[in-house]
Amino acid sequence: MSTNRRTHPFRAVIFDMDGVLTRTADLHMQAWKQIFDDYLSRQNNQQPFSRTDYLAHVDGKPRYQGVEDFLHSRQLTLPYGKPSDSADRDTVCGLGNRKNARFLELLENKGVEVFDDAVAALKRWRRGGMKLAIITASRNGQRILEEAGLLDAVNVVIDGAVAAEKDLAGKPEIMLEAARRLDVAPADAVIVEDATAGIRAGRDGEFGLVVGVSRNGNETELREAGADHVTADVYAVSFLRQIPNALDHMEDLSAWRGSRPLAVFLDFDGTLAEITEEPGKAQISAEARSALQRFSCPVAVISGRDREDLQSRVNVEGIYYAGNHGFDIAGNGHRHTLPEADNAVKDVDHAERMARERVGDLSGVIIERKRYSLAVHYRKVKSDEVLEKVQQAVEDMRQETGLRKRNGKKVLELEPAVDWNKGRALRWLIDILPVSGEESPFIVYAGDDVTDEDAFLALREDGPGIYVGDALTCSLADYHVRDPDEVLHLLRKLADALE
Numbered sequence: 001m002s003t004n005r006r007t008h009p010f011r012a013v014i015f016d017m018d019g020v021l022t023r024t025a026d027l028h029m030q031a032w033k034q035i036f037d038d039y040l041s042r043q044n045n046q047q048p049f050s051r052t053d054y055l056a057h058v059d060g061k062p063r064y065q066g067v068e069d070f071l072h073s074r075q076l077t078l079p080y081g082k083p084s085d086s087a088d089r090d091t092v093c094g095l096g097n098r099k100n101a102r103f104l105e106l107l108e109n110k111g112v113e114v115f116d117d118a119v120a121a122l123k124r125w126r127r128g129g130m131k132l133a134i135i136t137a138s139r140n141g142q143r144i145l146e147e148a149g150l151l152d153a154v155n156v157v158i159d160g161a162v163a164a165e166k167d168l169a170g171k172p173e174i175m176l177e178a179a180r181r182l183d184v185a186p187a188d189a190v191i192v193e194d195a196t197a198g199i200r201a202g203r204d205g206e207f208g209l210v211v212g213v214s215r216n217g218n219e220t221e222l223r224e225a226g227a228d229h230v231t232a233d234v235y236a237v238s239f240l241r242q243i244p245n246a247l248d249h250m251e252d253l254s255a256w257r258g259s260r261p262l263a264v265f266l267d268f269d270g271t272l273a274e275i276t277e278e279p280g281k282a283q284i285s286a287e288a289r290s291a292l293q294r295f296s297c298p299v300a301v302i303s304g305r306d307r308e309d310l311q312s313r314v315n316v317e318g319i320y321y322a323g324n325h326g327f328d329i330a331g332n333g334h335r336h337t338l339p340e341a342d343n344a345v346k347d348v349d350h351a352e353r354m355a356r357e358r359v360g361d362l363s364g365v366i367i368e369r370k371r372y373s374l375a376v377h378y379r380k381v382k383s384d385e386v387l388e389k390v391q392q393a394v395e396d397m398r399q400e401t402g403l404r405k406r407n408g409k410k411v412l413e414l415e416p417a418v419d420w421n422k423g424r425a426l427r428w429l430i431d432i433l434p435v436s437g438e439e440s441p442f443i444v445y446a447g448d449d450v451t452d453e454d455a456f457l458a459l460r461e462d463g464p465g466i467y468v469g470d471a472l473t474c475s476l477a478d479y480h481v482r483d484p485d486e487v488l489h490l491l492r493k494l495a496d497a498l499e
């Protein structure tokens with residue numbers, strides 16, 4: 001992120017509608033599929049309309065442009081016709097009108113579903129006095145929002161009908177018009193968008209912050225399109241803030257520690273080791289291993305990995321290892337597991353069988369079995385269809401086994417539904433640390449993923465949580481460092497302080 005852009009506070013939030021606030025994308029997809037499949041079945045050698053076609057050529061565009069772009073992608077042409085064309089005419093406008101009639105029927109029959117996370121964020125921002133707008137290329141925007149009960153929840157709504165009336169050519173113009181009507185400069189406004197075209201429009205409009213909403217695990221595409229921040233949970237974004245870099249605040253950390261004995265707790269993937277395409281390839285650098293070996297104080301690594309796997313990758317003697325997100329702890333003569341987790345192993349076995357049967361052979365899917373949990377990795381999955389199958393299979397596995405589902409970085413995990421996590425493991429470890437003297441230990445915990453948030457929360461006043469990632473974050477940590485390289489610098493500075 002460039003440093004001259006504002007990060008906080010903002011005065012307004014502009015929400016895209018479809019895919020962010022409302023689930024109308026599915027209704028649009030169904031309507032497009034019905035009219036295009038009917039049309040394609042009357043042409044030579046044409047495959048049916050797919051979700052990939054929808055996302056690539058139609059999603060987020062005014063309807064006649066969507067028809068033209070999709071036909072163009074199949075080397076098909078139709079006369080443009082006129083917007084007044086009846087819905088049974090085979091013209092661009094006729095097909096667009098047919099789709100709209102079908103969409104309105106579906107809307108009437110099925111109603112509008114909303115995304116609860118985005119509606120909760122909208123309400124939280126409104127309570128905080130933020131100015132709000134909703135924008136959409138859909139000419140039915142007002143009607144959809146009325147149906148969803150959101151029309152009066154915001155200050156400004158600009159839909160496709162308003163855009164056509166005001167001659168607003170595309171998304172950037174619609175966004176800028178929303179900012180103008182809210183009476184805020186673009187630099188003071190946040191854009192919340194789920195489509196890459198919308199992210200690019202937000203960047204072109206020079207908005208203060210462009211948030212990408214990844215509903216389908218498409219974080220990378222949203223980031224590449226220029227999103228400043230990507231989230232799967234819009235509610236979390238209403239807590240977004242800027243946190244300082246720990247490396248610039250070592251004196252503050254030292255003052256906070258005072259004379260207390262130090263203990264260093266670390267996550268593994270994304271913290272000690274760079275994220276890699278395949279879980280088996282992640283490794284700690286020789287420098288990071290040496291830094292860990294320098295510590296004379298207690299060190300613990302708490303990871304989602306299986307404990308033995310973690311231990312062999314870190315390979316440092318005399319430290320504590322907690323695997324399976326804290327369900328399996330060992331080190332320095334101590335051992336901790338939970339009977340409830342042992343009882344759940346048969347459910348993890350069952351989930352593993354289901355995963356291998358349902359998604360094991362799908363391109364890009366990696367299944368990682370661990371003692372108490374199962375990870376289904378989709379980092380290498382390239383198709384939306386495969387991703388949907390993975391999500392559905394893991395949801396079915398959750399329901400059938402009663403295991404708890406968790407999201408991580410391009411991974412879905414199932415683990416025992418027990419009140420235990422990295423935070424509980426951290427507290428357990430603090431209680432057994434061999435610290436001498438009266439004073440409680442000062443704990444530094446660094447981690448990069450959602451499961452590390454449990455540890456940040458559990459730390460309370462015991463020391464700083466250090467988030468590994470961007471300064472602009474919804475993390476509960478006190479400080480950040482950018483990446484595993486900066487984690488290494490931090491470790492060296494902490495080790496220096498002890499010598």
Ligand SMILES: O=P(O)(O)OC[C@H]1O[C@H](O[C@H]2O[C@H](CO)[C@@H](O)[C@H](O)[C@H]2O)[C@H](O)[C@@H](O)[C@@H]1O
Pocket residue numbers: 267268269270274275276277278279280282302303304305306368375377379408409410411413449451
């Ligand atoms: O708690 P952590 O140490 O951060 O472990 C979390 C998960 O990390 C691993 O998966 C992640 O890292 C892989 C290698 O960089 C990457 O390919 C994957 O996409 C990430 O989700 C590990 O494989 C999991 O078992 C851990 O739960």
